[in-house]
Amino acid sequence: MSSHAEQFTEIRDAIRDLCKQFPDEYFRKIDEARVYPEAFVNALTEAGWMAALIPQEYGGSGLSLTEASVIMEEINRCGGNSGACHGQMYNMGTLLRHGSKEQKDLYLPKIASGELRLQSMGVTEPTTGTDTTKIKTTAVKNGDRYVINGQKVWISRIQHSDLMILLARTTPLDQVTKKSEGMSIFIVNLHDAIGHGLTVKPILNMVNHETNELFFDNLEIPAENLIGEEGKGFKYILDGLNAERALIAAECIGDGYWFIDRVSQYVKDRIVFGRPIGQNQGVQFPIARAHINVEAASLMRYEACRLFDAKLPCGTEANMAKLLAADASWEAANACLQFHGGFGFACEYDVERKFRETRLYQVAPISTNLILSYVAEHVLGLPRSF
Numbered sequence: 001m002s003s004h005a006e007q008f009t010e011i012r013d014a015i016r017d018l019c020k021q022f023p024d025e026y027f028r029k030i031d032e033a034r035v036y037p038e039a040f041v042n043a044l045t046e047a048g049w050m051a052a053l054i055p056q057e058y059g060g061s062g063l064s065l066t067e068a069s070v071i072m073e074e075i076n077r078c079g080g081n082s083g084a085c086h087g088q089m090y091n092m093g094t095l096l097r098h099g100s101k102e103q104k105d106l107y108l109p110k111i112a113s114g115e116l117r118l119q120s121m122g123v124t125e126p127t128t129g130t131d132t133t134k135i136k137t138t139a140v141k142n143g144d145r146y147v148i149n150g151q152k153v154w155i156s157r158i159q160h161s162d163l164m165i166l167l168a169r170t171t172p173l174d175q176v177t178k179k180s181e182g183m184s185i186f187i188v189n190l191h192d193a194i195g196h197g198l199t200v201k202p203i204l205n206m207v208n209h210e211t212n213e214l215f216f217d218n219l220e221i222p223a224e225n226l227i228g229e230e231g232k233g234f235k236y237i238l239d240g241l242n243a244e245r246a247l248i249a250a251e252c253i254g255d256g257y258w259f260i261d262r263v264s265q266y267v268k269d270r271i272v273f274g275r276p277i278g279q280n281q282g283v284q285f286p287i288a289r290a291h292i293n294v295e296a297a298s299l300m301r302y303e304a305c306r307l308f309d310a311k312l313p314c315g316t317e318a319n320m321a322k323l324l325a326a327d328a329s330w331e332a333a334n335a336c337l338q339f340h341g342g343f344g345f346a347c348e349y350d351v352e353r354k355f356r357e358t359r360l361y362q363v364a365p366i367s368t369n370l371i372l373s374y375v376a377e378h379v380l381g382l383p384r385s386f
């Protein structure tokens, strides 16, 4: 066990205790029925874990990003999936950093108590994908309202959220000097919006992840729901990405440990050719290699969090942690599935479920290729490719 893993034992023990109420069967049934893990998310919220990053003055626990990452890691290491609720932990950061005093006073205490869920962030669009500055959803000011038109895709947890942060263009692309300008972010009250200009169409997908297409047809929202200054929304969204990447890295690390724990036990117990399969080095080495990579990714996660908590630039480290952790958990997932043989495919072993769940992080919230591109251009100074 690394020295970091021995730290934060209070948080680790508390999350493990809570997760004992939600054993493998709970998540298996939730996955089979394709429903939302409401009881699990409620338990995490009631225990205050989802408010980890909200400052104490707003009713949260004011923990560091490092501590928040340990919460996510432990949830996934216990067999759960933080993806059901991680938005509640970090989406509020946009409001906290860029919201007005009135907005913060109005929303943050209720988000901290769990009375309001701010679990959704609407950025991705079907026709523009990763090329975010080309988004076509528009917000046009009309008196004391903004009128929203356009479409989003893959917007998660809408059906289990009260609020959403929405990115829309307020100045057309051909009228701005820099393409990253002219976009704004809004806080959208989903109860007011759905059926009054916002239509939600769920997307059935590979993992049991509640995610949706959104259609905006003259949705009107109050002008005071603009967060920060008009036109600066893209910068505000970017400000929140480092925390998101470090936390999702931690989820992958939790998954990685889960796979390593499970497969290590299985290969000790499974006897084939008269000996445990784990006695074969052909079985040991892929597991050992995956473990080494999970540990290395975990160190990069701690480094990203350390810099973030010290208010130092951490974009490179957060991106690298996300890539290393997503790769390491995927490597561990493959070793775990492989050495379970046929049983890896049986739902009752939970390996196939976790395998599907961890695969997502090669693509979302940012694809591995885009991280490589960031490092090539911004760290190594290679020519800009797009």
Ligand SMILES: Cc1cc2nc3c(=O)[nH]c(=O)nc-3n(C[C@H](O)[C@H](O)[C@H](O)COP(=O)(O)OP(=O)(O)OC[C@H]3O[C@@H](n4cnc5c(N)ncnc54)[C@H](O)[C@@H]3O)c2cc1C
Pocket: 120, 121, 122, 123, 124, 125, 128, 129, 130, 131, 153, 154, 155, 156, 157, 205, 209, 211, 360, 363, 364, 365, 366, 367, 368, 369, 370, 373, 386
């Ligand atoms: C389950 C799920 C939940 C999601 N939740 C949310 C959410 O809550 N809110 C939200 O806004 N979005 C969400 N997303 C969207 C997610 O962030 C995007 O899917 C992701 O950023 C990739 O964008 P894209 O799907 O449009 O892929 P594209 O941009 O079409 O890219 C497809 C692939 O092409 C490659 N690629 C693209 N451009 C380049 C390039 N320049 N160089 C090299 N390779 C490239 C990458 O490998 C990429 O994976 C979610 C997605 C999923 C699947």
